[in-house]
Amino acid sequence: MRVEGSSETAAQPGALGSECVKRVLVTGASGFIGRHTLEPLLAAGAEVHAVSARDAPLDVPAGVRWHRADLLAHGAARELIRRLQPSHLLHLAWYARPGSNLTAGVNIDWVHASMRLLDAFGEAGGDRAVFAGSCAEYTWEPRTHCMEGATPTDPATLYGLAKHRLHTMAAELAPQMGVSLAWARIFFVYGPHEQHERLAAAVARALLRGEEVACSHGRQIRDFLYAPELGSALTALLRSDVTGPVNVASGAPVRVADLIDAIAAAAGRPELVRLGAKPAVRGEPDRLTAEVKRLREEVGWSSSVGLQEGAARTVGWWRRRL
Amino acid sequence: MRVEGSSETAAQPGALGSECVKRVLVTGASGFIGRHTLEPLLAAGAEVHAVSARDAPLDVPAGVRWHRADLLAHGAARELIRRLQPSHLLHLAWYARPGSNLTAGVNIDWVHASMRLLDAFGEAGGDRAVFAGSCAEYTWEPRTHCMEGATPTDPATLYGLAKHRLHTMAAELAPQMGVSLAWARIFFVYGPHEQHERLAAAVARALLRGEEVACSHGRQIRDFLYAPELGSALTALLRSDVTGPVNVASGAPVRVADLIDAIAAAAGRPELVRLGAKPAVRGEPDRLTAEVKRLREEVGWSSSVGLQEGAARTVGWWRRRL
Numbered sequence: 001m002r003v004e005g006s007s008e009t010a011a012q013p014g015a016l017g018s019e020c021v022k023r024v025l026v027t028g029a030s031g032f033i034g035r036h037t038l039e040p041l042l043a044a045g046a047e048v049h050a051v052s053a054r055d056a057p058l059d060v061p062a063g064v065r066w067h068r069a070d071l072l073a074h075g076a077a078r079e080l081i082r083r084l085q086p087s088h089l090l091h092l093a094w095y096a097r098p099g100s101n102l103t104a105g106v107n108i109d110w111v112h113a114s115m116r117l118l119d120a121f122g123e124a125g126g127d128r129a130v131f132a133g134s135c136a137e138y139t140w141e142p143r144t145h146c147m148e149g150a151t152p153t154d155p156a157t158l159y160g161l162a163k164h165r166l167h168t169m170a171a172e173l174a175p176q177m178g179v180s181l182a183w184a185r186i187f188f189v190y191g192p193h194e195q196h197e198r199l200a201a202a203v204a205r206a207l208l209r210g211e212e213v214a215c216s217h218g219r220q221i222r223d224f225l226y227a228p229e230l231g232s233a234l235t236a237l238l239r240s241d242v243t244g245p246v247n248v249a250s251g252a253p254v255r256v257a258d259l260i261d262a263i264a265a266a267a268g269r270p271e272l273v274r275l276g277a278k279p280a281v282r283g284e285p286d287r288l289t290a291e292v293k294r295l296r297e298e299v300g301w302s303s304s305v306g307l308q309e310g311a312a313r314t315v316g317w318w319r320r321r322l
Numbered sequence: 323m324r325v326e327g328s329s330e331t332a333a334q335p336g337a338l339g340s341e342c343v344k345r346v347l348v349t350g351a352s353g354f355i356g357r358h359t360l361e362p363l364l365a366a367g368a369e370v371h372a373v374s375a376r377d378a379p380l381d382v383p384a385g386v387r388w389h390r391a392d393l394l395a396h397g398a399a400r401e402l403i404r405r406l407q408p409s410h411l412l413h414l415a416w417y418a419r420p421g422s423n424l425t426a427g428v429n430i431d432w433v434h435a436s437m438r439l440l441d442a443f444g445e446a447g448g449d450r451a452v453f454a455g456s457c458a459e460y461t462w463e464p465r466t467h468c469m470e471g472a473t474p475t476d477p478a479t480l481y482g483l484a485k486h487r488l489h490t491m492a493a494e495l496a497p498q499m500g501v502s503l504a505w506a507r508i509f510f511v512y513g514p515h516e517q518h519e520r521l522a523a524a525v526a527r528a529l530l531r532g533e534e535v536a537c538s539h540g541r542q543i544r545d546f547l548y549a550p551e552l553g554s555a556l557t558a559l560l561r562s563d564v565t566g567p568v569n570v571a572s573g574a575p576v577r578v579a580d581l582i583d584a585i586a587a588a589a590g591r592p593e594l595v596r597l598g599a600k601p602a603v604r605g606e607p608d609r610l611t612a613e614v615k616r617l618r619e620e621v622g623w624s625s626s627v628g629l630q631e632g633a634a635r636t637v638g639w640w641r642r643r644l
Contacts, residue, residue, distance in 0.1 A: 108487040112434045165430040
């Protein structure tokens, strides 16, 4: 056990790994995905260190140790990791501003920052890492069922390309440094803490305010995962010894309109939804779904929160905050 | 002077820097641009170390020490630089395959590799670096006269974007590491050793074989620099203490057809040129020219080889090799 200082935690049932509690560093911890990982990691008995360029949100679970650092700054990752000596790393930090995240040049900076992070983690003796990849790494044919190792990686966006290049480089570096690396290909996610501009949040917030909401035709087929479930899936993946790309998704594809309808039903305002009032985004596939065999059989995790339940919880969360 | 071992060289007139001969590492030394820098660096009295993923070409000037390394491989740059302790670094290595160089994802890998290189150079106490940038970093409006610090950087290609992000990150890192960094924005280049698929080489080789050559309309205005001149311009820039972006170009814009005509005249086969037989590349500007005030006034270098002379020398070089 590589815990430094006096902050050791007694092993608990459900601890990370098989023998002992581990020290986990979560990057991007204040982000939409990151904040959903903190509870499951604590529940797994880990000593949880969170890093973000922002201050800790007010609702960070007790027990999480917050570190403020800009991982794009030279030396910041190395300094933090030397100090903390984490055994586990869950790397979620990235540029995520809705509207420009798929095309912004800073995606390239994050490739470099992420490689430095992995390098520092390996140098400090880290054992196990999970990095966030994306369904945007796969080819976006009109109908794509994404299967790790089989579906071509041919990204349509700079974001997807940057994640893909990072995966290629990181998968080569990790074993050289003795790091076991899994690459979580995350699909579509909705739930509490979502950026206001993104689909589910925008629909829920508009309907709760009694406003009409203009949507595309809604016939696109996608895999949506309820964000707190993503947090537990990533925790399960980190605790496993599965390496390489793993789709992290519900495995239950639905129409975009189904998600919108579920939110509208939970909000009690289906009459305010205007399907077809906006054009669909050009270049995005009609059908983009996830094969979740690796996640289910090798990692041993599967989704149990259905669309209606996830939508109801999401709307409830927004209702308390409007 | 940080020269290691027994290979010190006596200071000579024209040595790099003002006091003493320096040890220079040139990356991408086997490439089209790299090989034109070796003679001028030697002539400047430098101890010249060349690195490339390939073996030394047969015609490498005597005195150049050749190192084979793949700078994309983790640790390769650090190991080489620790061993050599160069005071100067001329970083030209990049992915340069004609046809795919503007769009290939490996451009992103080179950003990371270049940052690692700069980091290793700074850690080893390096003083002065010149990195190869590109006119592709600038916006490509239909008519763009590129001026450092004034013309927007809004790259139209992944290659341009990758160079631009590297510049941004490197310009931030270099002063933190005590490295003086100039960023050479290279425009259009022709001359000996050019890849066969590129314009001047393709035209010269076809005409010398007595074959027709299909060209676009040729009315695009560009800044062409004769490759051996680029080698001496980069050497002058490395020897200067100018930092930041510097256009490296002739300052004498011409029509693409002028270059083709000059090559055809030198080859004695103007009747084989078919201007307008091929469409122009979409998305490339009508006019893309370089302001060379910084190069001329701050670096003190200017072009003296005109298009006719450069074309004649280029054709002569190919004639001896067909």
